[in-house]
Amino acid sequence: MAYETIIVETHGKVGIITLNRPKALNALNSEVLKELLAASQAFDADPEIGAIVLTGSEKAFAAGADIKEMQSKTYVDMYLEDFFSGWEAFTRVRKPVIGAVAGYALGGGCELAMMCDFIIAADTAKFGQPEITLGVMPGMGGSQRLTRFVGKSKAMDMCLTGRMMDAAEAERSGLVSRVVPAGELLDEALKAAAKIASLSLPAVIMTKEAVNRSYETTLSEGLRFERRVFHSMFALEDQKEGMAAFSEKRAPNFKNR
Numbered sequence: 001m002a003y004e005t006i007i008v009e010t011h012g013k014v015g016i017i018t019l020n021r022p023k024a025l026n027a028l029n030s031e032v033l034k035e036l037l038a039a040s041q042a043f044d045a046d047p048e049i050g051a052i053v054l055t056g057s058e059k060a061f062a063a064g065a066d067i068k069e070m071q072s073k074t075y076v077d078m079y080l081e082d083f084f085s086g087w088e089a090f091t092r093v094r095k096p097v098i099g100a101v102a103g104y105a106l107g108g109g110c111e112l113a114m115m116c117d118f119i120i121a122a123d124t125a126k127f128g129q130p131e132i133t134l135g136v137m138p139g140m141g142g143s144q145r146l147t148r149f150v151g152k153s154k155a156m157d158m159c160l161t162g163r164m165m166d167a168a169e170a171e172r173s174g175l176v177s178r179v180v181p182a183g184e185l186l187d188e189a190l191k192a193a194a195k196i197a198s199l200s201l202p203a204v205i206m207t208k209e210a211v212n213r214s215y216e217t218t219l220s221e222g223l224r225f226e227r228r229v230f231h232s233m234f235a236l237e238d239q240k241e242g243m244a245a246f247s248e249k250r251a252p253n254f255k256n257r
């Protein structure tokens with residue numbers, strides 16, 4: 001498939017999707033959504049791919065949902081289209097997705113980064129939910145995911161004032177897993193993704209599912225889910241191989257990766 005708003009590449013077993021609307025700072029319109037879903041679902045289905053990196057440009061991961069596309073819509077348009085609901089499909093990608101964020105991740109850009117399984121930020125990254133300054137509020141999960149990730153006080157501060165958070169604050173508050181120098185962002189994200197892609201794919205997907213379960217359910221249900229999935233892993237050849245390799249002091253040769 002030929003893409004117009006994203007660039008799709010592979011690096012070994014890692015699929016790389018780069019948002020590519022430089023003139024609009026990667027603002028997310030319906031074309032980006034369509035292409036991002038197609039590319040991520042294709043990587044999800046590709047047995048040669050074990051993990052995905054989603055990134056933008058040096059200046060912007062994405063400066064938000066496309067304001068110009070939304071501007072003239074009415075309530076009925078938004079409601080009947082169930083505008084933004086399509087983005088949820090991105091969170092149903094089963095293989096791990098690492099968000100590699102440099103520059104602006106604002107509004108829908110911040111929300112898209114939060115849909116990734118974890119975020120590696122460049123020291124230039126700036127996160128924000130500035131929708132309130134446009135007379136609206138986050139519509140792609142910002143009021144919910146940001147609150148779960150950084151807590152109520154900081155989420156309120158961000159969503160009500162529209163201020164940006166720099167990379168250091170984002171790391172301090174748990175929004176991102178690590179901060180790296182901007183020049184090393186893609187390498188670091190690829191290194192993490194390649195590590196994941198070298199491991200047992202069923203074990204990786206089950207682990208992602210279990211961690212995600214932690215914010216979809218109660219602690220006791222989550223712990224029960226974790227235990228059941230953990231038990232089921234003993235049906236994997238990769239469990240036998242991984243533990244045998246440890247005992248035999250050699251590198252594991254996972255069958256399903």
Ligand code: HXC
Nearest residue numbers: 023024025027063064065066067068106107108136137139
């Ligand atoms: C459409 C956008 C855009 C956006 C930037 N552009 N952000 N177009 N939607 N979200 C366009 C600009 O119009 C401009 O196009 C070009 O990208 C470059 O942007 P500049 O503003 O000239 O760049 P700069 O001065 O460097 O400022 C960067 C910036 C600023 C601080 C990121 O662009 C900005 O504030 N953008 C909007 C951020 C925002 O409010 N995001 C939330 C969107 S709402 P031209 O053609 O003029 O060169 C959202 C969810 C809505 O995400 C949910 C509620 C329904």
